Amino acid sequence: MKIEDYLAQGGVLSSPDNAPPRYRAELLRLMATFVDSELAAAAGFADMINAGPGIPERIAAARIVMEKTENAGRVLRIMGDFGANTDRYVGAHPWADRLAREADIGATRREGDMRLSVFNYPLTTWADSVVMHLLMGLAAEEQLGEFSRVSYGPLAEAFREIAPIEAAHTLSARKGLEHLIDTGTDRAALQASVDYWWPRVAVSFGREVSSRAATLGAFGLRHQTNAELRGCWERRAGAELEGLGLTAPQG
Amino acid sequence: MARFRKLTVTDVHNTIRDAVVVTLQPEPGEEAVFDFIPGQYLTFRRDFDGEELRRSYSICSGRGEGKLQVAVKRVEGGAFSNWANDELKPGAVLEAMAPMGNFHTPLDPSARKHYLGFAGGSGITPVLSILKSVLAEEPGSEFTLVYANKAVSSIMFREELEDLKNRYMGRLTVLHILEEDAQEIELFTGLVDEAKCKALFEHWIDIESVDTAFICGPEPMMLAIAKALRDHGLTDAQIKFELFASAQPGRLPRKAVAKGSKAGKGxxxxxxxxxxxxxxxxxxxxxxxxxxxxxxxxxxxxxxxxxxxxxxxxxxxxxxxxxxxxxxxxxxxxxxxxxxxxxxxxxxxxxxxxxx
CATH class of the missing domain: 3.10.20.30 (Beta-grasp domain)
Incomplete structure:
Protein backbone atom coordinates (compact mmCIF):
# COMPACT_ATOMS: atom_id res chain seq x y z
CA MET A 1 0.00 0.00 0.00
CA LYS A 2 1.33 3.45 -0.90
CA ILE A 3 1.80 5.80 2.03
CA GLU A 4 -0.30 8.41 0.20
CA ASP A 5 -3.24 5.96 0.03
CA TYR A 6 -2.75 5.01 3.65
CA LEU A 7 -2.92 8.68 4.64
CA ALA A 8 -5.93 9.38 2.43
CA GLN A 9 -7.77 6.58 4.23
CA GLY A 10 -7.08 8.08 7.63
CA GLY A 11 -3.76 6.42 8.42
CA VAL A 12 -1.46 7.85 11.07
CA LEU A 13 2.31 8.26 10.68
CA SER A 14 4.65 8.08 13.62
CA SER A 15 8.16 8.72 12.37
CA PRO A 16 9.89 11.12 9.94
CA ASP A 17 11.26 8.08 8.08
CA ASN A 18 7.81 7.23 6.74
CA ALA A 19 6.84 10.75 5.68
CA PRO A 20 6.79 11.32 1.88
CA PRO A 21 8.58 14.53 0.79
CA ARG A 22 5.49 16.59 0.03
CA TYR A 23 3.81 15.47 3.25
CA ARG A 24 6.94 16.36 5.17
CA ALA A 25 6.95 19.86 3.64
CA GLU A 26 3.26 20.53 4.38
CA LEU A 27 3.65 19.19 7.91
CA LEU A 28 6.68 21.39 8.53
CA ARG A 29 4.79 24.39 7.17
CA LEU A 30 1.87 23.67 9.50
CA MET A 31 4.23 23.31 12.45
CA ALA A 32 6.15 26.48 11.55
CA THR A 33 2.87 28.41 11.43
CA PHE A 34 2.08 27.31 14.96
CA VAL A 35 5.58 27.81 16.37
CA ASP A 36 5.98 31.25 14.78
CA SER A 37 2.53 32.35 15.96
CA GLU A 38 3.23 31.22 19.53
CA LEU A 39 6.66 32.86 19.58
CA ALA A 40 5.23 36.08 18.13
CA ALA A 41 2.26 36.02 20.53
CA ALA A 42 4.54 35.48 23.53
CA ALA A 43 6.98 38.16 22.39
CA GLY A 44 4.20 40.67 21.78
CA PHE A 45 2.46 39.97 25.07
CA ALA A 46 5.72 40.14 27.06
CA ASP A 47 5.66 43.92 26.59
CA MET A 48 2.18 44.01 28.11
CA ILE A 49 3.13 42.36 31.43
CA ASN A 50 3.95 45.71 32.98
CA ALA A 51 0.71 47.21 31.72
CA GLY A 52 -1.30 44.83 33.91
CA PRO A 53 -3.28 46.85 36.47
CA GLY A 54 -2.39 44.66 39.45
CA ILE A 55 -0.16 41.84 40.63
CA PRO A 56 -2.61 39.03 39.69
CA GLU A 57 -2.93 40.38 36.14
CA ARG A 58 0.85 40.66 35.78
CA ILE A 59 1.32 37.13 37.04
CA ALA A 60 -1.35 35.87 34.65
CA ALA A 61 0.30 37.70 31.75
CA ALA A 62 3.77 36.41 32.65
CA ARG A 63 2.41 32.86 32.88
CA ILE A 64 0.77 33.17 29.46
CA VAL A 65 4.07 34.36 27.97
CA MET A 66 5.90 31.43 29.56
CA GLU A 67 3.36 28.81 28.55
CA LYS A 68 3.05 30.02 24.96
CA THR A 69 6.83 29.83 24.70
CA GLU A 70 6.73 26.30 26.12
CA ASN A 71 4.04 25.33 23.61
CA ALA A 72 6.21 26.69 20.78
CA GLY A 73 9.02 24.51 22.14
CA ARG A 74 6.85 21.39 22.16
CA VAL A 75 6.15 21.68 18.45
CA LEU A 76 9.63 22.93 17.56
CA ARG A 77 11.04 19.71 19.03
CA ILE A 78 8.99 17.75 16.49
CA MET A 79 10.26 20.03 13.70
CA GLY A 80 13.70 19.09 14.99
CA ASP A 81 12.93 15.40 14.39
CA PHE A 82 12.49 16.37 10.73
CA GLY A 83 15.83 18.14 10.58
CA ALA A 84 14.97 21.72 11.58
CA ASN A 85 17.75 23.38 13.51
CA THR A 86 16.00 24.00 16.82
CA ASP A 87 18.94 25.87 18.36
CA ARG A 88 18.99 28.49 15.63
CA TYR A 89 15.30 28.65 14.90
CA VAL A 90 14.24 30.90 17.76
CA GLY A 91 17.11 33.36 17.34
CA ALA A 92 16.78 33.55 13.56
CA HIS A 93 13.91 36.02 13.55
CA PRO A 94 12.69 39.09 15.51
CA TRP A 95 9.45 37.75 16.93
CA ALA A 96 8.56 40.94 18.82
CA ASP A 97 8.46 43.03 15.61
CA ARG A 98 5.08 44.53 14.79
CA LEU A 99 3.67 46.62 11.94
CA ALA A 100 1.77 49.87 12.38
CA ARG A 101 -1.64 49.54 14.01
CA GLU A 102 -3.38 50.77 10.86
CA ALA A 103 -1.41 48.58 8.43
CA ASP A 104 -3.73 46.35 6.45
CA ILE A 105 -2.00 43.19 5.30
CA GLY A 106 -4.97 40.82 5.00
CA ALA A 107 -3.80 37.24 5.33
CA THR A 108 -0.32 37.82 3.91
CA ARG A 109 2.81 36.81 5.73
CA ARG A 110 6.06 38.61 6.10
CA GLU A 111 9.41 37.45 4.85
CA GLY A 112 10.87 34.58 6.85
CA ASP A 113 7.96 34.42 9.22
CA MET A 114 4.97 32.08 9.19
CA ARG A 115 3.09 33.70 12.07
CA LEU A 116 -0.61 34.20 11.40
CA SER A 117 -1.08 37.72 10.07
CA VAL A 118 -3.02 38.79 13.18
CA PHE A 119 0.20 38.57 15.22
CA ASN A 120 1.77 41.31 13.11
CA TYR A 121 -0.45 43.98 14.66
CA PRO A 122 0.57 45.78 17.84
CA LEU A 123 -1.39 45.79 21.10
CA THR A 124 -2.11 49.28 22.41
CA THR A 125 -3.32 49.00 26.00
CA TRP A 126 -3.90 46.34 28.63
CA ALA A 127 -7.62 46.30 27.79
CA ASP A 128 -6.84 46.01 24.09
CA SER A 129 -4.59 43.01 24.75
CA VAL A 130 -7.28 41.30 26.85
CA VAL A 131 -9.84 41.70 24.03
CA MET A 132 -7.35 40.39 21.48
CA HIS A 133 -6.54 37.37 23.67
CA LEU A 134 -10.17 36.48 24.17
CA LEU A 135 -10.99 36.64 20.45
CA MET A 136 -7.78 34.97 19.27
CA GLY A 137 -7.92 32.40 22.08
CA LEU A 138 -11.35 31.30 20.94
CA ALA A 139 -10.05 31.08 17.37
CA ALA A 140 -7.06 29.05 18.56
CA GLU A 141 -9.40 26.59 20.29
CA GLU A 142 -11.08 25.87 16.96
CA GLN A 143 -7.73 25.55 15.19
CA LEU A 144 -6.23 23.34 17.90
CA GLY A 145 -9.27 21.07 17.83
CA GLU A 146 -8.54 20.60 14.14
CA PHE A 147 -4.78 20.19 14.66
CA SER A 148 -5.35 17.55 17.36
CA ARG A 149 -6.52 15.25 14.56
CA VAL A 150 -3.54 15.61 12.20
CA SER A 151 -2.19 12.41 10.75
CA TYR A 152 1.27 12.81 12.25
CA GLY A 153 0.72 11.02 15.58
CA PRO A 154 3.40 12.73 17.70
CA LEU A 155 2.15 16.15 16.59
CA ALA A 156 -1.51 15.30 17.23
CA GLU A 157 -0.43 14.21 20.71
CA ALA A 158 1.47 17.46 21.28
CA PHE A 159 -1.57 19.49 20.21
CA ARG A 160 -3.80 17.49 22.55
CA GLU A 161 -1.45 18.53 25.38
CA ILE A 162 -1.35 22.13 24.21
CA ALA A 163 -5.12 22.60 23.72
CA PRO A 164 -6.12 22.73 27.43
CA ILE A 165 -3.23 25.09 28.21
CA GLU A 166 -4.35 27.49 25.51
CA ALA A 167 -7.97 27.13 26.65
CA ALA A 168 -6.86 28.26 30.12
CA HIS A 169 -5.33 31.39 28.56
CA THR A 170 -8.65 32.16 26.90
CA LEU A 171 -10.47 31.67 30.18
CA SER A 172 -8.04 34.02 31.86
CA ALA A 173 -8.71 36.62 29.13
CA ARG A 174 -12.44 36.24 29.65
CA LYS A 175 -12.07 36.77 33.40
CA GLY A 176 -9.81 39.74 32.70
CA LEU A 177 -12.42 41.28 30.45
CA GLU A 178 -15.18 40.71 33.02
CA HIS A 179 -12.99 42.38 35.62
CA LEU A 180 -12.37 45.36 33.33
CA ILE A 181 -16.10 45.75 32.77
CA ASP A 182 -16.88 45.37 36.50
CA THR A 183 -14.33 48.04 37.39
CA GLY A 184 -15.89 50.53 35.03
CA THR A 185 -13.62 50.46 31.98
CA ASP A 186 -15.02 52.58 29.19
CA ARG A 187 -17.24 50.24 27.20
CA ALA A 188 -16.80 52.25 24.01
CA ALA A 189 -13.03 51.70 24.18
CA LEU A 190 -13.54 47.94 24.64
CA GLN A 191 -15.98 47.85 21.73
CA ALA A 192 -13.42 49.74 19.62
CA SER A 193 -10.88 46.99 20.39
CA VAL A 194 -13.44 44.32 19.49
CA ASP A 195 -14.12 46.13 16.21
CA TYR A 196 -10.39 46.32 15.52
CA TRP A 197 -9.47 42.71 16.31
CA TRP A 198 -12.56 40.85 15.06
CA PRO A 199 -11.84 41.10 11.30
CA ARG A 200 -8.10 40.48 11.85
CA VAL A 201 -8.75 37.30 13.83
CA ALA A 202 -11.34 36.21 11.24
CA VAL A 203 -8.69 36.49 8.51
CA SER A 204 -6.37 34.16 10.45
CA PHE A 205 -8.56 31.20 9.45
CA GLY A 206 -7.30 31.60 5.89
CA ARG A 207 -9.03 31.92 2.58
CA GLU A 208 -12.60 30.74 2.07
CA VAL A 209 -11.40 28.24 -0.48
CA SER A 210 -7.80 27.29 0.18
CA SER A 211 -5.78 26.24 -2.85
CA ARG A 212 -4.07 23.66 -0.68
CA ALA A 213 -7.20 22.22 0.93
CA ALA A 214 -7.38 19.12 -1.26
CA THR A 215 -3.71 18.27 -0.76
CA LEU A 216 -3.90 18.81 2.99
CA GLY A 217 -7.12 16.81 3.21
CA ALA A 218 -5.60 13.87 1.34
CA PHE A 219 -2.60 13.96 3.66
CA GLY A 220 -4.87 13.85 6.71
CA LEU A 221 -3.51 17.22 7.82
CA ARG A 222 -6.88 18.96 7.58
CA HIS A 223 -10.38 17.63 8.20
CA GLN A 224 -12.55 20.73 8.27
CA THR A 225 -12.47 23.71 5.90
CA ASN A 226 -11.33 27.21 6.84
CA ALA A 227 -14.89 28.44 6.40
CA GLU A 228 -16.28 25.76 8.74
CA LEU A 229 -13.78 26.59 11.46
CA ARG A 230 -14.36 30.31 11.09
CA GLY A 231 -18.10 29.76 11.27
CA CYS A 232 -17.72 27.89 14.59
CA TRP A 233 -15.55 30.69 15.95
CA GLU A 234 -17.95 33.43 14.83
CA ARG A 235 -20.83 31.75 16.65
CA ARG A 236 -18.90 31.12 19.85
CA ALA A 237 -17.08 34.44 19.96
CA GLY A 238 -20.31 36.27 19.14
CA ALA A 239 -22.09 34.62 22.05
CA GLU A 240 -19.20 35.37 24.43
CA LEU A 241 -19.22 39.04 23.48
CA GLU A 242 -22.97 39.25 23.87
CA GLY A 243 -22.69 37.79 27.37
CA LEU A 244 -20.26 40.61 28.20
CA GLY A 245 -22.51 43.32 26.75
CA LEU A 246 -20.33 43.80 23.67
CA THR A 247 -21.20 43.21 20.02
CA ALA A 248 -19.56 41.27 17.24
CA PRO A 249 -19.13 43.39 14.11
CA GLN A 250 -21.23 42.33 11.15
CA GLY A 251 -19.71 40.72 8.07
CA MET B 1 21.94 17.75 14.71
CA ALA B 2 21.90 14.01 14.62
CA ARG B 3 24.75 12.44 16.49
CA PHE B 4 25.78 8.85 15.97
CA ARG B 5 27.43 6.80 18.69
CA LYS B 6 29.15 3.46 18.69
CA LEU B 7 27.40 0.29 19.82
CA THR B 8 29.25 -3.01 20.12
CA VAL B 9 27.37 -6.15 19.13
CA THR B 10 27.58 -8.66 22.01
CA ASP B 11 25.16 -11.29 20.69
CA VAL B 12 23.33 -12.22 17.50
CA HIS B 13 20.77 -15.00 17.45
CA ASN B 14 17.88 -16.03 15.22
CA THR B 15 14.34 -15.78 16.55
CA ILE B 16 13.02 -17.30 13.33
CA ARG B 17 14.92 -18.29 10.21
CA ASP B 18 14.69 -14.84 8.64
CA ALA B 19 15.10 -12.56 11.63
CA VAL B 20 17.93 -11.92 14.07
CA VAL B 21 17.90 -10.42 17.54
CA VAL B 22 20.96 -8.23 18.04
CA THR B 23 22.20 -7.29 21.52
CA LEU B 24 24.13 -4.04 21.72
CA GLN B 25 26.47 -2.50 24.28
CA PRO B 26 27.00 1.29 24.40
CA GLU B 27 30.47 2.73 24.93
CA PRO B 28 31.49 3.20 28.57
CA GLY B 29 29.89 6.40 29.88
CA GLU B 30 27.23 6.47 27.16
CA GLU B 31 24.80 4.01 28.76
CA ALA B 32 22.44 6.83 29.78
CA VAL B 33 22.17 8.01 26.16
CA PHE B 34 20.60 4.68 25.28
CA ASP B 35 18.22 4.66 28.23
CA PHE B 36 15.12 4.05 26.14
CA ILE B 37 11.38 4.33 26.60
CA PRO B 38 9.69 1.03 25.66
CA GLY B 39 8.38 1.38 22.08
CA GLN B 40 11.25 3.55 20.83
CA TYR B 41 13.57 2.70 17.95
CA LEU B 42 17.21 3.11 17.01
CA THR B 43 18.39 4.61 13.73
CA PHE B 44 21.55 2.97 12.39
CA ARG B 45 23.82 4.17 9.63
CA ARG B 46 26.23 2.18 7.56
CA ASP B 47 28.12 2.63 4.32
CA PHE B 48 27.20 0.29 1.49
CA ASP B 49 29.49 0.73 -1.52
CA GLY B 50 30.36 4.24 -0.43
CA GLU B 51 26.72 5.25 0.00
CA GLU B 52 25.40 5.94 3.48
CA LEU B 53 22.22 4.09 4.34
CA ARG B 54 20.10 4.75 7.43
CA ARG B 55 17.65 2.26 8.83
CA SER B 56 15.47 2.31 11.93
CA TYR B 57 14.72 -0.77 14.02
CA SER B 58 12.55 -0.93 17.11
CA ILE B 59 14.02 -1.93 20.43
CA CYS B 60 12.53 -5.26 21.52
CA SER B 61 13.95 -5.61 25.02
CA GLY B 62 11.99 -4.44 28.04
CA ARG B 63 13.20 -1.53 30.13
CA GLY B 64 13.94 -3.59 33.22
CA GLU B 65 15.95 -6.22 31.37
CA GLY B 66 19.15 -4.24 31.48
CA LYS B 67 19.99 -4.85 27.85
CA LEU B 68 19.58 -3.12 24.55
CA GLN B 69 18.23 -5.35 21.79
CA VAL B 70 16.77 -4.80 18.36
CA ALA B 71 15.29 -7.35 15.99
CA VAL B 72 16.01 -7.21 12.27
CA LYS B 73 13.83 -9.13 9.87
CA ARG B 74 15.11 -9.88 6.40
CA VAL B 75 13.42 -7.75 3.73
CA GLU B 76 13.70 -8.87 0.13
CA GLY B 77 16.35 -6.75 -1.54
CA GLY B 78 16.97 -4.82 1.69
CA ALA B 79 20.63 -3.90 1.96
CA PHE B 80 20.79 -3.41 5.72
CA SER B 81 18.48 -6.24 6.80
CA ASN B 82 20.21 -8.83 4.63
CA TRP B 83 23.61 -7.70 5.79
CA ALA B 84 22.49 -7.90 9.42
CA ASN B 85 21.05 -11.38 8.92
CA ASP B 86 24.00 -12.75 6.95
CA GLU B 87 27.10 -10.97 8.16
CA LEU B 88 26.60 -9.45 11.58
CA LYS B 89 28.66 -11.15 14.32
CA PRO B 90 29.44 -10.40 17.97
CA GLY B 91 32.29 -7.92 18.24
CA ALA B 92 31.10 -5.83 15.30
CA VAL B 93 30.62 -2.13 15.97
CA LEU B 94 27.50 -0.36 14.73
CA GLU B 95 26.65 3.33 14.73
CA ALA B 96 23.26 4.51 15.99
CA MET B 97 21.52 7.62 17.20
CA ALA B 98 19.98 7.88 20.65
CA PRO B 99 16.55 6.16 20.91
CA MET B 100 13.68 8.05 19.28
CA GLY B 101 9.96 7.66 18.74
CA ASN B 102 6.68 8.38 20.43
CA PHE B 103 5.06 4.98 20.42
CA HIS B 104 4.62 4.67 24.15
CA THR B 105 2.54 5.47 27.18
CA PRO B 106 3.71 6.55 30.63
CA LEU B 107 3.93 3.63 33.07
CA ASP B 108 2.75 3.93 36.65
CA PRO B 109 3.34 1.12 39.20
CA SER B 110 -0.02 1.80 40.86
CA ALA B 111 -2.00 1.66 37.59
CA ARG B 112 -4.56 -1.07 36.95
CA LYS B 113 -5.02 -0.87 33.23
CA HIS B 114 -5.92 -3.07 30.32
CA TYR B 115 -3.64 -2.62 27.33
CA LEU B 116 -4.43 -4.05 23.93
CA GLY B 117 -1.64 -4.55 21.42
CA PHE B 118 -1.88 -5.44 17.75
CA ALA B 119 1.26 -6.55 15.95
CA GLY B 120 1.72 -7.70 12.38
CA GLY B 121 4.90 -9.71 11.65
CA SER B 122 8.02 -7.85 12.72
CA GLY B 123 5.72 -5.12 14.04
CA ILE B 124 5.97 -7.18 17.22
CA THR B 125 9.32 -5.62 18.20
CA PRO B 126 8.14 -2.34 19.81
CA VAL B 127 4.97 -4.00 21.14
CA LEU B 128 7.08 -6.70 22.82
CA SER B 129 9.19 -4.06 24.56
CA ILE B 130 6.05 -2.28 25.76
CA LEU B 131 4.31 -5.42 26.96
CA LYS B 132 7.36 -6.69 28.84
CA SER B 133 7.77 -3.30 30.53
CA VAL B 134 4.05 -3.08 31.41
CA LEU B 135 4.04 -6.57 32.94
CA ALA B 136 7.20 -5.88 34.95
CA GLU B 137 6.46 -2.32 36.06
CA GLU B 138 2.68 -2.24 36.44
CA PRO B 139 1.81 -5.31 38.54
CA GLY B 140 -1.89 -4.40 38.50
CA SER B 141 -2.19 -4.13 34.72
CA GLU B 142 -2.92 -6.72 32.08
CA PHE B 143 -2.00 -6.93 28.41
CA THR B 144 -3.81 -8.59 25.51
CA LEU B 145 -1.77 -9.13 22.36
CA VAL B 146 -3.28 -9.89 18.96
CA TYR B 147 -0.38 -11.09 16.87
CA ALA B 148 -0.78 -11.59 13.12
CA ASN B 149 1.61 -13.72 11.08
CA LYS B 150 1.67 -15.73 7.87
CA ALA B 151 2.39 -19.08 9.47
CA VAL B 152 3.67 -20.65 12.69
CA SER B 153 7.20 -20.68 11.29
CA SER B 154 7.19 -16.90 10.85
CA ILE B 155 6.15 -15.99 14.41
CA MET B 156 9.00 -13.98 15.92
CA PHE B 157 9.54 -14.38 19.70
CA ARG B 158 7.02 -17.22 19.89
CA GLU B 159 8.80 -19.02 22.73
CA GLU B 160 9.57 -15.84 24.60
CA LEU B 161 5.86 -14.93 24.55
CA GLU B 162 4.98 -18.40 25.90
CA ASP B 163 7.49 -17.91 28.72
CA LEU B 164 6.02 -14.50 29.52
CA LYS B 165 2.52 -15.97 29.64
CA ASN B 166 3.68 -18.50 32.23
CA ARG B 167 5.67 -15.97 34.20
CA TYR B 168 2.84 -13.43 34.40
CA MET B 169 0.05 -15.94 34.82
CA GLY B 170 -3.33 -14.48 33.89
CA ARG B 171 -1.99 -11.04 33.03
CA LEU B 172 -0.87 -11.69 29.46
CA THR B 173 -3.19 -13.05 26.80
CA VAL B 174 -1.79 -13.79 23.34
CA LEU B 175 -4.09 -14.45 20.38
CA HIS B 176 -2.18 -15.72 17.34
CA ILE B 177 -3.91 -15.00 14.05
CA LEU B 178 -2.33 -16.92 11.18
CA GLU B 179 -2.94 -16.09 7.56
CA GLU B 180 -2.08 -19.49 6.10
CA ASP B 181 -1.99 -22.13 8.81
CA ALA B 182 -5.36 -23.54 9.88
CA GLN B 183 -6.05 -23.41 13.61
CA GLU B 184 -8.50 -25.17 15.91
CA ILE B 185 -10.59 -22.06 16.24
CA GLU B 186 -11.56 -20.80 12.79
CA LEU B 187 -11.62 -17.18 13.91
CA PHE B 188 -7.86 -17.30 14.41
CA THR B 189 -7.15 -17.99 10.75
CA GLY B 190 -6.97 -15.28 8.09
CA LEU B 191 -6.08 -11.60 8.06
CA VAL B 192 -6.63 -9.14 10.88
CA ASP B 193 -9.19 -6.89 9.22
CA GLU B 194 -12.16 -4.92 10.46
CA ALA B 195 -14.48 -7.93 10.51
CA LYS B 196 -11.93 -10.02 12.38
CA CYS B 197 -11.54 -7.27 14.99
CA LYS B 198 -15.31 -7.04 15.43
CA ALA B 199 -15.53 -10.80 15.97
CA LEU B 200 -12.63 -10.71 18.44
CA PHE B 201 -14.30 -7.88 20.38
CA GLU B 202 -17.48 -9.92 20.63
CA HIS B 203 -16.14 -13.02 22.34
CA TRP B 204 -12.45 -12.78 23.06
CA ILE B 205 -11.53 -9.23 24.03
CA ASP B 206 -13.47 -7.04 26.45
CA ILE B 207 -13.00 -3.87 24.40
CA GLU B 208 -14.83 -1.69 26.90
CA SER B 209 -12.17 -2.35 29.53
CA VAL B 210 -9.31 -1.29 27.23
CA ASP B 211 -7.49 1.88 28.32
CA THR B 212 -4.85 2.13 25.60
CA ALA B 213 -4.32 0.31 22.33
CA PHE B 214 -1.05 -0.06 20.41
CA ILE B 215 -0.94 -0.96 16.72
CA CYS B 216 2.20 -1.76 14.77
CA GLY B 217 2.04 -3.46 11.40
CA PRO B 218 1.58 -2.86 7.69
CA GLU B 219 -0.69 -0.03 6.49
CA PRO B 220 -3.96 -1.86 5.61
CA MET B 221 -3.91 -3.71 8.93
CA MET B 222 -3.36 -0.46 10.86
CA LEU B 223 -6.26 1.24 9.06
CA ALA B 224 -8.65 -1.65 9.64
CA ILE B 225 -7.80 -2.02 13.33
CA ALA B 226 -7.94 1.72 14.01
CA LYS B 227 -11.37 1.90 12.40
CA ALA B 228 -12.65 -1.04 14.44
CA LEU B 229 -11.26 0.48 17.66
CA ARG B 230 -12.89 3.85 16.92
CA ASP B 231 -16.17 2.17 16.09
CA HIS B 232 -16.00 0.52 19.50
CA GLY B 233 -15.60 3.82 21.32
CA LEU B 234 -11.85 4.35 21.65
CA THR B 235 -10.67 7.95 21.14
CA ASP B 236 -7.70 9.01 19.03
CA ALA B 237 -5.77 9.74 22.21
CA GLN B 238 -6.19 6.11 23.31
CA ILE B 239 -4.82 4.62 20.08
CA LYS B 240 -1.06 4.63 19.54
CA PHE B 241 0.32 3.91 16.09
CA GLU B 242 3.72 2.86 14.84
CA LEU B 243 3.83 2.35 11.12
CA PHE B 244 5.67 -0.79 10.21
CA ALA B 245 8.75 -0.10 8.16
CA SER B 246 7.39 -1.73 5.00
CA ALA B 247 7.35 1.60 3.23
CA GLN B 248 11.04 2.24 3.72
CA PRO B 249 12.87 1.64 0.48
CA GLY B 250 15.18 -1.29 1.04
CA ARG B 251 17.42 -0.86 -1.94
CA LEU B 252 20.23 1.55 -2.21
CA PRO B 253 19.02 4.71 -3.87
CA ARG B 254 20.74 5.77 -7.04
CA LYS B 255 22.87 8.82 -6.69
CA ALA B 256 21.54 11.80 -8.61
CA VAL B 257 23.89 12.61 -11.45
CA ALA B 258 24.10 16.34 -11.81
CA LYS B 259 25.21 17.54 -15.21
CA GLY B 260 25.05 20.91 -16.90
CA SER B 261 27.28 23.48 -18.55
CA LYS B 262 28.48 26.57 -16.77
CA ALA B 263 28.00 29.74 -18.82
CA GLY B 264 25.73 32.66 -19.54
CA LYS B 265 23.65 34.61 -17.06
CA GLY B 266 20.04 33.54 -17.00
Missing amino acids: TEATITLDGASRTITMDRETSVLDAALAHDIDAPFACKAGVCSTCRAKVTEGEVEMHANHALEDYEVERGYVLTCQCYPLTDRVAVDYDQ
Missing part, protein backbone atom coordinates in the same frame (compact mmCIF):
# COMPACT_ATOMS: atom_id res chain seq x y z
CA THR B 267 19.03 30.04 -15.98
CA GLU B 268 16.24 27.81 -17.14
CA ALA B 269 14.88 26.14 -14.07
CA THR B 270 12.50 23.20 -14.14
CA ILE B 271 10.54 22.97 -10.91
CA THR B 272 8.61 19.80 -10.10
CA LEU B 273 5.90 19.98 -7.46
CA ASP B 274 2.97 17.64 -6.85
CA GLY B 275 3.70 15.71 -10.03
CA ALA B 276 3.68 18.75 -12.32
CA SER B 277 6.83 20.26 -13.85
CA ARG B 278 7.19 23.83 -15.04
CA THR B 279 10.15 25.49 -16.63
CA ILE B 280 10.83 29.10 -15.73
CA THR B 281 13.58 31.53 -16.58
CA MET B 282 15.33 33.04 -13.59
CA ASP B 283 18.39 35.10 -12.80
CA ARG B 284 21.21 33.89 -10.61
CA GLU B 285 20.70 36.49 -7.91
CA THR B 286 17.33 35.01 -6.96
CA SER B 287 16.94 31.91 -4.85
CA VAL B 288 15.28 28.93 -6.51
CA LEU B 289 12.46 29.19 -3.97
CA ASP B 290 11.79 32.87 -4.62
CA ALA B 291 11.89 32.31 -8.37
CA ALA B 292 9.35 29.52 -8.06
CA LEU B 293 7.10 31.64 -5.82
CA ALA B 294 7.36 34.58 -8.23
CA HIS B 295 5.98 32.27 -10.93
CA ASP B 296 3.03 31.30 -8.72
CA ILE B 297 4.40 27.86 -8.00
CA ASP B 298 3.16 27.01 -4.52
CA ALA B 299 6.51 25.72 -3.27
CA PRO B 300 6.76 24.89 0.43
CA PHE B 301 8.76 27.14 2.76
CA ALA B 302 8.66 28.65 6.22
CA CYS B 303 11.71 30.36 7.72
CA LYS B 304 13.62 31.36 4.55
CA ALA B 305 16.76 31.35 6.67
CA GLY B 306 18.06 27.84 6.01
CA VAL B 307 16.98 26.67 9.45
CA CYS B 308 13.64 24.85 9.30
CA SER B 309 14.14 22.63 6.21
CA THR B 310 10.54 22.99 5.01
CA CYS B 311 11.76 24.01 1.53
CA ARG B 312 13.95 20.93 1.01
CA ALA B 313 14.06 19.60 -2.56
CA LYS B 314 16.35 17.55 -4.73
CA VAL B 315 18.48 18.91 -7.55
CA THR B 316 18.13 16.46 -10.44
CA GLU B 317 19.95 18.46 -13.09
CA GLY B 318 22.51 21.24 -13.11
CA GLU B 319 24.35 22.83 -10.23
CA VAL B 320 23.32 25.20 -7.50
CA GLU B 321 25.14 26.93 -4.70
CA MET B 322 23.68 26.80 -1.21
CA HIS B 323 24.51 29.92 0.80
CA ALA B 324 23.47 28.75 4.24
CA ASN B 325 22.55 25.32 5.47
CA HIS B 326 21.67 24.86 9.11
CA ALA B 327 19.32 21.95 8.63
CA LEU B 328 20.42 19.38 6.05
CA GLU B 329 22.96 16.77 6.96
CA ASP B 330 26.00 15.91 4.88
CA TYR B 331 24.52 12.70 3.58
CA GLU B 332 21.43 14.50 2.33
CA VAL B 333 23.52 17.16 0.59
CA GLU B 334 25.61 14.39 -0.96
CA ARG B 335 22.46 12.94 -2.48
CA GLY B 336 21.54 16.24 -4.07
CA TYR B 337 19.13 17.66 -1.50
CA VAL B 338 19.15 21.42 -1.05
CA LEU B 339 17.33 24.09 0.90
CA THR B 340 15.73 25.95 -1.99
CA CYS B 341 15.46 29.21 0.00
CA GLN B 342 19.24 29.24 0.14
CA CYS B 343 20.23 28.01 -3.30
CA TYR B 344 21.18 29.95 -6.40
CA PRO B 345 21.77 28.43 -9.84
CA LEU B 346 25.31 28.11 -11.18
CA THR B 347 24.45 26.52 -14.54
CA ASP B 348 22.30 27.40 -17.56
CA ARG B 349 19.85 24.70 -16.66
CA VAL B 350 18.77 23.35 -13.33
CA ALA B 351 15.99 21.01 -12.34
CA VAL B 352 14.67 20.91 -8.80
CA ASP B 353 12.18 18.36 -7.55
CA TYR B 354 10.07 18.90 -4.42
CA ASP B 355 8.45 15.47 -4.78
CA GLN B 356 11.61 13.46 -4.05
